[in-house]
Amino acid sequence: MALPSTVVIGIGNILFKDEGVGVYVAKYIEENFDFYPAIDIVDGGTLGFRLMSYYQSYERVLILDTVSIKDTPGSIYNLPAKELLGLGAYRNTAHEVEVVEMLEICSMLEKIAEVSVIGMVPEDIDTVEISLSDTVKTALPAMAAEAIRELGSKGFEASVKKGKSLDSIIRSYNAPTMEALHG
Amino acid sequence: MSKHIVVDPITRIEGHLRIEAVIDDNNTIVDAYSSSTMFRGIETILKGRDPRDCGLLAMRICGVCTGTHYQRSIEAVENAFDITIPKNARLVRNLIQGALYIHDHVVHFYHLHALDWVDITSALKADPKKTAEEARKWAGISGEKPWTDSESEFAQVQERVAKFVKQGRLGIFGNGYWGNKHYKLTPEQNLLGVTHYLQALDMQRDMAKMMAIFGGKNPHPQSIVVGGVTCVQDIQNPSRIALFKTLLLSARKFVKQAYLPDVYMAGTMYADEALDGTGGGLKNYMSYGGFRLDDTGFYKSALLFPDGLVLNGDLDRVIPIDQNKIAEDVAHAWYEGDKPLHPFDGRTDPKYTGFGKKEDGVAYLDTKNKYSWIKSPIYDDNRVEVGPLARMIVGVAAKDKRITEYVTKFLKNGNLPTKVLFSTVGRTAGRAIETEIMADVMVEWVDELASNVAAGDLSTWTEFDFDAVSKNAKGYGMEEAPRGALGHWMRIEDGKVANYQAIVPSTWNAAPRDYKDRMGAYEASLIGTKVADPEQPLEILRTIHSFDPCIACAVHIVDTKGKELGVYKVDTACAV
Numbered sequence: 001m002a003l004p005s006t007v008v009i010g011i012g013n014i015l016f017k018d019e020g021v022g023v024y025v026a027k028y029i030e031e032n033f034d035f036y037p038a039i040d041i042v043d044g045g046t047l048g049f050r051l052m053s054y055y056q057s058y059e060r061v062l063i064l065d066t067v068s069i070k071d072t073p074g075s076i077y078n079l080p081a082k083e084l085l086g087l088g089a090y091r092n093t094a095h096e097v098e099v100v101e102m103l104e105i106c107s108m109l110e111k112i113a114e115v116s117v118i119g120m121v122p123e124d125i126d127t128v129e130i131s132l133s134d135t136v137k138t139a140l141p142a143m144a145a146e147a148i149r150e151l152g153s154k155g156f157e158a159s160v161k162k163g164k165s166l167d168s169i170i171r172s173y174n175a176p177t178m179e180a181l182h183g
Numbered sequence: 184m185s186k187h188i189v190v191d192p193i194t195r196i197e198g199h200l201r202i203e204a205v206i207d208d209n210n211t212i213v214d215a216y217s218s219s220t221m222f223r224g225i226e227t228i229l230k231g232r233d234p235r236d237c238g239l240l241a242m243r244i245c246g247v248c249t250g251t252h253y254q255r256s257i258e259a260v261e262n263a264f265d266i267t268i269p270k271n272a273r274l275v276r277n278l279i280q281g282a283l284y285i286h287d288h289v290v291h292f293y294h295l296h297a298l299d300w301v302d303i304t305s306a307l308k309a310d311p312k313k314t315a316e317e318a319r320k321w322a323g324i325s326g327e328k329p330w331t332d333s334e335s336e337f338a339q340v341q342e343r344v345a346k347f348v349k350q351g352r353l354g355i356f357g358n359g360y361w362g363n364k365h366y367k368l369t370p371e372q373n374l375l376g377v378t379h380y381l382q383a384l385d386m387q388r389d390m391a392k393m394m395a396i397f398g399g400k401n402p403h404p405q406s407i408v409v410g411g412v413t414c415v416q417d418i419q420n421p422s423r424i425a426l427f428k429t430l431l432l433s434a435r436k437f438v439k440q441a442y443l444p445d446v447y448m449a450g451t452m453y454a455d456e457a458l459d460g461t462g463g464g465l466k467n468y469m470s471y472g473g474f475r476l477d478d479t480g481f482y483k484s485a486l487l488f489p490d491g492l493v494l495n496g497d498l499d500r501v502i503p504i505d506q507n508k509i510a511e512d513v514a515h516a517w518y519e520g521d522k523p524l525h526p527f528d529g530r531t532d533p534k535y536t537g538f539g540k541k542e543d544g545v546a547y548l549d550t551k552n553k554y555s556w557i558k559s560p561i562y563d564d565n566r567v568e569v570g571p572l573a574r575m576i577v578g579v580a581a582k583d584k585r586i587t588e589y590v591t592k593f594l595k596n597g598n599l600p601t602k603v604l605f606s607t608v609g610r611t612a613g614r615a616i617e618t619e620i621m622a623d624v625m626v627e628w629v630d631e632l633a634s635n636v637a638a639g640d641l642s643t644w645t646e647f648d649f650d651a652v653s654k655n656a657k658g659y660g661m662e663e664a665p666r667g668a669l670g671h672w673m674r675i676e677d678g679k680v681a682n683y684q685a686i687v688p689s690t691w692n693a694a695p696r697d698y699k700d701r702m703g704a705y706e707a708s709l710i711g712t713k714v715a716d717p718e719q720p721l722e723i724l725r726t727i728h729s730f731d732p733c734i735a736c737a738v739h740i741v742d743t744k745g746k747e748l749g750v751y752k753v754d755t756a757c758a759v
Binding site for chain 1: 225227228232233235236239240242243244245249290294295343344347377380381384385387388391401402403405408409413
């Protein structure tokens with residue numbers, strides 16, 4: 001039987017240091033693992049309301065992001081949508097039009113993807129710099145492992161491939177060129 | 184006794200915004216402050232880079248408007264190098280931006296703004312048969328058929344809402360100010376609005392597809408380069424152009440049969456507050472001008488949206504825009520600086536001074552001093568509003584034929600006087616009018632592109648000698664983005680970026696006071712608004728949402744404040 005269509009979306013703004021952790025993890029997984037059956041992996045950036053289309057088009061959405069939980073930087077959380085949606089009812093702490101609000105808006109639909117978030121507590125999201133703090137960089141493989149474990153529990157088997165190191169991934173985000181894209 | 188209302192964060196917007204309003208004994212807002220409490224600063228990251236690559240990072244400023252920042256950055260370079268792009272490239276760029284307008288405006292109206300006007304719970308009391316009559320009535324105003332007038336469909340939606348409410352499903356139901364007396368639609372009108380809300384969720388997916396046809400990879404487009412576009416294969420493929428047109432025609436139908444009728448409905452039911460000017464604000468409107476209609480080059484071409492400045496709502500006078508007169512002031516923003524600077528010389532040096540007094544555990548903005556991360560842009564020493572309404576008003580004042588025709592038709596069909604435009608309702612109507620203009624003109628553009636390609640013009644890129652033109656140059660990409668005037672300014676020395684500044688539309692609108700203590704557009708728009716229930720800042724949200732705020736150029740994090748989430752922590756000790 002075919003598994004539910006699944007997308008992994010890395011979210012965050014790479015301009016603000018650790019805020020980009022989700023984007024890097026998604027890329028790291030894409031570059032270093034193959035999945036069977038195949039899944040889609042997206043660099044979502046700060047998608048905002050454009051997230052809606054993914055909630056509507058896929059049966060499962062796994063979001064990789066930062067979470068602002070008061071805990072040691074580098075700590076990793078795996079949160080089901082149900083928990084996130086509960087936050088929306090608590091008006092003053094609801095996040096803006098993003099992961100949570102899009103869940104709310106789509107909650108009117110009969111059918112939306114099963115959404116979950118794997119997030120890391122960041123250390124530095126204030127510095128304007130395309131890089132990661134050492135703490136987050138060190139913890140990043142564990143976040144990737146958690147995402148792979150989560151996908152594995154849903155039936156997607158990962159195999160390691162000859163890929164790209166985290167440092168070289170960060171470097172290419174730091175210096176994107178038209179030449180690399182278009183030759 | 185005056186009382187403070189603090190709304191932080193404003194939800195259903197892109198990004199993080201805080202509003203502090205002061206109300207008097209009659210619950211009327213007498214003072215207001217707008218603050219983005221998050222820092223942004225793309226500028227420092229772009230210095231020293233190859234100007235041709237800046238677009239790839241500039242698009243990271245905001246995830247919703249990736250394409251529009253990308254294109255502005257590329258066009259700043261083209262302007263600096265004096266490059267005129269080929270006709271196909273101009274049309275493709277117009278179509279990508281136009282698709283963004285339609286998608287943005289429809290999602291804004293239905294999913295980010297409608298619930299400020301539509302009371303979902305009231306829809307439960309509606310009679311589906313009468314709802315069908317309402318649907319025919321409001322679409323009929325402009326001679327259209329309704330998007331749907333099926334009684335059974337309305338009944339189904341009603342059932343679905345009833346089921347969700349009964350289940351206690353969380354989400355939007357928990358978040359509204361349902362039952363607030365400033366909701367003015369009838370149960371049937373509310374049911375019609377909710378039905379369109381759901382249908383718009385499906386429509387927006389197709390509108391997003393439209394953007395990707397020529398834009399390439401979503402959500403980070405990459406088909407635009409300095410000199411033109413790279414999607415040569417897509418424009419040479421008649422089935423790609425045909426797909427674009429099919430999606431466009433279906434979007435246009437929705438705009439005419441659902442969006443416009445709903446705005447007629449809201450405009451009529453909320454006419455009293457449009458007539459008394461609630462939410463009008465500054466009444467100074469500015470448009471940089473946008474969407475080139477011919478190939479005479481930047482800032483020379485005929486434009487879909489004319490450039491101009493209209494002061495004090497005076498539709499008889501329009502002042503042309505001169506980019507030299509733009510400056511950014513930081514008197515009340517958390518940056519270093521002592522006088523307004525033009526963006527070519529702009530600086531972004533943070534100077535955070537924190538919040539002011541703290542009372543009952545609430546820290547208030549230090550409004551006498553610095554209180555926002557947004558700078559205050561000024562045009563020729565005027566505070567101005569930008570956005571769809573500004574484009575419509577500048578278009579009418581400039582006697583633009585197309586814009587005047589659509590605006591006049593809207594007011595005539597709705598039986599509304601011109602002055603309703605200067606209000607929150609007017610701002611929302613202006614966006615709808617503009618969406619119809621865009622949907623119609625895009626049909627012309629897509630046909631023009633198809634026939635130009637069919638006639639044998641396959642050119643998509645203008646060649647230039649980078650080393651020769653990039654020694655010492657400066658340029659700007661100024662356009663009308665969905666939310667208003669957007670500009671990127673760039674100075675280039677020896678082939679590298681020497682200075683970069685971007686002023687985004689929400690900077691113009693959401694800015695704090697300036698060096699003369701004059702209010703920004705959001706702030707001014709709240710003054711005089713009557714609040715029905717200070718515990719439910721519905722009217723504040725309605726007016727702020729009418730600007731379609733986008734402050735997303737800041738940090739973005741899943742916020743779990745106040746929730747105990749320990750059980751979901753991943754034990755990484757045993758992780759690979």
